[in-house]
Amino acid sequence: MSCKVGRMVGRPRSEDARRAILRAALRLCERDGYPNVTLKGIAEEAGTGRQTLYRWWRTKAEVLLEAMTDLVADRLAPPPEDLEEFLRDTFALTDGVAGQVVAGLMAEAQSDEALAARLRAELIGPRRAALRQVILDGGPPPGADPELLVDMVFGSMWYRLLNRHAPVDAALARDITALLGRIS
Amino acid sequence: MSCKVGRMVGRPRSEDARRAILRAALRLCERDGYPNVTLKGIAEEAGTGRQTLYRWWRTKAEVLLEAMTDLVADRLAPPPEDLEEFLRDTFALTDGVAGQVVAGLMAEAQSDEALAARLRAELIGPRRAALRQVILDGGPPPGADPELLVDMVFGSMWYRLLNRHAPVDAALARDITALLGRIS
DNA sequence: ACTTTACAGGACACCGTGTCTCGTTTTATC
DNA sequence: GATAAAACGAGACACGGTGTCCTGTAAAGT
Known part of the structure; x- marks a missing residue:
């Protein structure tokens, strides 16, 4: 998915943010049920900006x-x-x-x-x-x-x-x- | 679903509207695919008011x-x-x-x-x-x-x-x- | 006539989506 | 240390579907 080779210039992707998002998504699934999970909710639960979500995932x-x-x-x-x-x-x-x-x-x-x-x-x-x-x-x-x-x-x-x-x-x-x- | 017995007072349910809605729903499914069908779209396609849809179906x-x-x-x-x-x-x-x-x-x-x-x-x-x-x-x-x-x-x-x-x-x-x- | 209910049409607030901008933070390069 | 590049948190924005409400009209029974 992400390019691992070649010079990486600029700030690297935050592994913390990635893990926080995945864990927040599962936690919300458990609490509210899959269909009631929204990207907005995941971002808030993970304490991350919405753009960060849309940068790495589409849905x-x-x-x-x-x-x-x-x-x-x-x-x-x-x-x-x-x-x-x-x-x-x-x-x-x-x-x-x-x-x-x-x-x-x-x-x-x-x-x-x-x-x-x-x-x-x-x-x-x-x-x-x-x-x-x-x-x-x-x-x-x-x-x-x-x-x-x-x-x-x-x-x-x-x-x-x-x-x-x-x-x-x-x-x-x-x-x-x-x-x-x-x-x- | 609808009450068939007892006195029915007031205007009866329009069978025309019911059929038009069901046919419009299938037609839109064929044209746009199931997930892209909306209640609003069905009402417009069937030439019916949205309230008529919500009166008889929830989703x-x-x-x-x-x-x-x-x-x-x-x-x-x-x-x-x-x-x-x-x-x-x-x-x-x-x-x-x-x-x-x-x-x-x-x-x-x-x-x-x-x-x-x-x-x-x-x-x-x-x-x-x-x-x-x-x-x-x-x-x-x-x-x-x-x-x-x-x-x-x-x-x-x-x-x-x-x-x-x-x-x-x-x-x-x-x-x-x-x-x-x-x-x- | 009068009541009751369904009808078409439209207005409305609500919420999630997806895009955008802002100022900042973190990295590599010079 | 300065600079460029990219990700970051935060929030504004238009868009579209939802579900509710309102209006005036039409069709049935009493």
Whole structure:
């Protein structure tokens, strides 16, 4: 994003301001809910000028996408080999604020193609690739298309996350794993 | 919604205005995309006063939810017994404006719990019940929870609809049907 | 006739957005 | 140390959609 090479002239970007903004955005999400968060509110909460926000991000969604990738990178270091454990770890991420934020990001991506592309590239794509690998490593059902399996597994997760008719929890991880194990 | 019994005094609700509003909303969705539709715009396009809109609907999402239920009721009369055909019919609905509208409604439901409840009750719930029935009629996999199967089937549909990494088409209907047939 | 309600049209304050300007602070370069 | 460059906090501004209110008119029942 920012240019790291070449001579940097002028005052460098404040890392303090960046962190304060990301933390303020998550804090406001927790307090007011994703849809009620505004860029103006984030700036005030972070004690920063609004121009500083607009200089580095275009929308609140971009702010929260960056906050989420930072947060996911912290919590999801080792990818386990076991499918059920992998799903449990992934589903555990959707507890608390993070679940609300990713749902909000997916919602906002419906009206912002640039955000949709980044969401796919930085959050959803990597998770899909990881699940695909775990499935292939674990002796996949012979004739089944791995991409379809990924769609159905993460599809049920997103479906529950967005429609909220059932929880995304360890029980879901267990049931999905059992079902996939019974495909001839 | 409106009271049908009891004495109705005063000027009755204009059915012309209602239809004009629903048609204008869908037309604007097609022209400008769901997120760019506004209540003000709908009123102007329909040639109606804004107060008339606010009298019968709270948000643009409620307008479009009603437009969708009308539209779905028209197009989805006979529920076929064959799973693949059922899925093909359902997926065909997501072509064109309707797909964009339901994605927009799901997105908006993330910030409007009342809308989320109506969306579940009037659009998603009935479709879930229908799929569940088709699965049960077609000799379901013995030990598998039908609800989980519904989650995974419609989950993949919604996942593709919202994330747009693959189309929701007849090929998906075929592949899902084939996969479900191979659960022991 | 009279009441009641819906109608079209427009006025209004409110709030978030995105851009702009101001004066300042922090860095690299000369 | 002086200078240029860029980021910083703070705030002003026009714009547009929202939701409410008001006006005068139209269509129904009593």
